[in-house]
Amino acid sequence: MIGAIRKPLRYGFELIERPFERVFGPALNPLAQLGALGFFFFWIVAVSGIYLFIFFDTGIEQAYQSVESITNDHWYHAGVMRSLHRYASDLMVVMVATHLLREFAYDHYRGARFFSWLTGLPIIWLLYASGITGYWLVWDKLAQYVAIISSELLDWLPIFGEPIARNFIATGTLTSRFFTLMVFMHIAVPLFLLFLMWVHILRISRPKVNPPRTLALMSLAALIGVSLWNPAVSQGHVDLARAPVEVGLDWFYLPLYPLTDIWGKGAVWAFLGAFSVMIGLMPWLPPLRRAKAAEVTLDHCNGCGRCAEDCPYEAIRMVRRTDALPFPTQAEVNPSLCVSCGICTGSCPSSTPFRRSEELVTGIDLPEYSLKELRERTRETAAALEGPGRVLVFACEHGAGAGGERGVVPVPCVAMVPPSFFDFVLSRKLADGVVVAGCAESACFNRLGVTWTQERFTGARDPYLRARVPRERIKTIWASTLEVARFERERAAFAAEIAALPPPVARKAQPSAPAARTPAPDRVPEGTS
Amino acid sequence: MIAILRAAAQFLIILALFGGVAAFANWPVYRQTPQGTAVIMVTFVHGADRKAACRKLTPAEIAKLPPNMRRTQECPRSRPPLYLELDIDGAPALRATLPPTGIAGDGPSRVYERFVVPAGAHEIAVRMRDTPRSEGYDYERTGRVTLTPDQLMVVDFRAESGEFLFR
Missing domain, CATH: 2.60.40 (Immunoglobulin-like)
Structure with a gap:
């Protein structure tokens, strides 16, 4: 049932994201920066809010007057800040909603990722509480409407003895202290929101909390442009003798308010409760079938820490050595955080298919898809290749390449394949060329698989792809499941290129690239001997 | 030149998206009740x-009460x-x-x-x-x-x- 909703939604996202990726490039694609943009808009709201507070007066009559002065008399600084404050708040809602839908569509909410999903729920509640208390402070007709409907909703709950909404239907019932209270709430709630945003990313390695500078600058410039084009204004002073029956609603923060008239307050609460319960239960509806967590083999672990460095889920940490080997630390896997992506295996210096040892064992490996099994599959798949341009594909199971029928070695993430494997395939002439087929560049299922692979190829990250490996025989194709046709086209073109190349010259062993730090002393890669 | 055009296209897309968000920030107007x-x-x-629900205690009931807690009527707590x-x-x-x-x-x-x-x-x-x-x-x-x-x-x-x- 949930899968039936997720699939078309994912299709929809893919459909939008690929053109965005073409225009913006993978690094600046806003759809791959939703969380970071959410943080960015929060900071804009915070800074503009602090600036506005300098000019805001909390008196019952003065509140509206001070906001009018901000908007009209000081439009060129405080007025622009008001618009920035408001539109950045709206954009934060848009970012949060799109982020939630996208994580759902890409199945990024089950298994080890449940924590970020669950902590996102109170963020939504607090985000709305922050926005609604802000609208209250302006004390215009919209504020009156928000005050009455919010109080009516709260009054529906059997908590308060006297209806709060009675405070907003006649003059003389409100005092200036009420605005002091609202200002306090409008500051305290966002502070708590920020705290929860921090909790939200606690279990994520290298969370993106800042968008790329270019994207941030363009967003800020666009926000200022929109603020000048359509400045945020008040909707007339509160008149408690008149019902606020016609208001320009902020449809991002207040879409449920009209529903209190249509559905009734009980139904709106029921909707909110059902939404919260559903979001809370979703990681287990149904639970993700989790492969066994990565396991460390201490005899092959020299405590180099690359696996802990590369794990996108903070599932590995380096702890004091527990065996007799002369290394200070060893890797330790937290099974509850591990998603079995295999990136740790790809980063381990012991993960080399050249090794002579009979049992191919590495420092950290997936019990259900070991390095040994990967080498066997590589050999078997390569053996079936024919023709002049034999291309072997290492394909991420979440990308376009996974569906290929021939010559494909599927992996949970392309970063699971250590660079030495490509060397192995080409130097042993198992194939004439290698395609590394990952997810779409800006939508890596395992967050950092694409980045790590690229950095390993360019020599920016351990373990490097050795300099001796002919680069013209390796191609990366980053393509989503929607782009199978492009993937096949590029693979065929690459195969034709490979076929036209002269046969590789048999080479002598060369010194290794600066990549490898000292591997475990008792294991010597065959290729370097 | 292409980089400038590309950056301009990126900015215009962001501007259009933000403009759409700003438009929905107070439009369309919602009317809670019909005109007029x-x-x-x-x-x-x-x-x-x-008090109206109070009941007078009988002398026998009053006598049963401790001397310091004797009262003439019993009023239920609930309204x-x-x-x-x-x-x-x-x-x-x-x-x-x-x-x-x-x-x-x-x-x-x-x-x-x-x-x-x-x-x-x-x-x-x-x-x-x-x-x-x-x-x-x-x-x-x-x-x-x-x-x-x-x-x-x-x-x-x-x-x-x-x-x-x-x-």
């Missing part, structure tokens, strides 16, 4: 008379419900039994009801019982009010003076 109508709101908080009626232009608009609030039922009853009526003159009658009697009313008021479009008229009750307020 006003709102009559009945709202007050009032505790029903608890009886209020009964409220509102007629607009002679037609019944509200007939409600308002239970007391609180877990023990000892809090005041409360009412908060909204009625949308066409703007213009209206005859309003409001009646309430706050004692356990089954006939008649303890408080009532009738009056003619003229409402302008979108006006909010509140029917309130002041227990201190024991009267309904039209404001």
Whole structure:
């Protein structure tokens, strides 16, 4: 049932994201920066809010007057800040909603990722509480409407003895202290929101909390442009003798308010409760079938820490050595955080298919898809290749390449394949060329698989792809499941290129690239001997 | 040159998206009630008379009580419900039994009801019982009010003076 909703939604996202990726490039694609943009808009709201507070007066009559002065008399600084404050708040809602839908569509909410999903729920509640208390402070007709409907909703709950909404239907019932209270709430709630945003990313390695500078600058410039084009204004002073029956609603923060008239307050609460319960239960509806967590083999672990460095889920940490080997630390896997992506295996210096040892064992490996099994599959798949341009594909199971029928070695993430494997395939002439087929560049299922692979190829990250490996025989194709046709086209073109190349010259062993730090002393890669 | 055009295209897309968000930040306008109508709101908080439900203790019951706790009558903690009626232009608009609030039922009853009526003159009658009697009313008021479009008229009750307020 949930899968039936997720699939078309994912299709929809893919459909939008690929053109965005073409225009913006993978690094600046806003759809791959939703969380970071959410943080960015929060900071804009915070800074503009602090600036506005300098000019805001909390008196019952003065509140509206001070906001009018901000908007009209000081439009060129405080007025622009008001618009920035408001539109950045709206954009934060848009970012949060799109982020939630996208994580759902890409199945990024089950298994080890449940924590970020669950902590996102109170963020939504607090985000709305922050926005609604802000609208209250302006004390215009919209504020009156928000005050009455919010109080009516709260009054529906059997908590308060006297209806709060009675405070907003006649003059003389409100005092200036009420605005002091609202200002306090409008500051305290966002502070708590920020705290929860921090909790939200606690279990994520290298969370993106800042968008790329270019994207941030363009967003800020666009926000200022929109603020000048359509400045945020008040909707007339509160008149408690008149019902606020016609208001320009902020449809991002207040879409449920009209529903209190249509559905009734009980139904709106029921909707909110059902939404919260559903979001809370979703990681287990149904639970993700989790492969066994990565396991460390201490005899092959020299405590180099690359696996802990590369794990996108903070599932590995380096702890004091527990065996007799002369290394200070060893890797330790937290099974509850591990998603079995295999990136740790790809980063381990012991993960080399050249090794002579009979049992191919590495420092950290997936019990259900070991390095040994990967080498066997590589050999078997390569053996079936024919023709002049034999291309072997290492394909991420979440990308376009996974569906290929021939010559494909599927992996949970392309970063699971250590660079030495490509060397192995080409130097042993198992194939004439290698395609590394990952997810779409800006939508890596395992967050950092694409980045790590690229950095390993360019020599920016351990373990490097050795300099001796002919680069013209390796191609990366980053393509989503929607782009199978492009993937096949590029693979065929690459195969034709490979076929036209002269046969590789048999080479002598060369010194290794600066990549490898000292591997475990008792294991010597065959290729370097 | 291509890089500049590309950056311009990126900026224009962001600008268009943000412009759309800004547009929906206060548009379209939402109208809660139809044009040419006003709102009559009945709202007050009032505790029903608890004394009316008191029972006189018999001399035998009084004698059973400890000497320092003897009293002549026993009053239940819970309040009886209020009964409220509102007629607009002679037609019944509200007939409600308002239970007391609180877990023990000892809090005041409360009412908060909204009625949308066409703007213009209206005859309003409001009646309430706050004692356990089954006939008649303890408080009532009738009056003619003229409402302008979108006006909010509140029917309130002041227990201190024991009267309904039209404001």
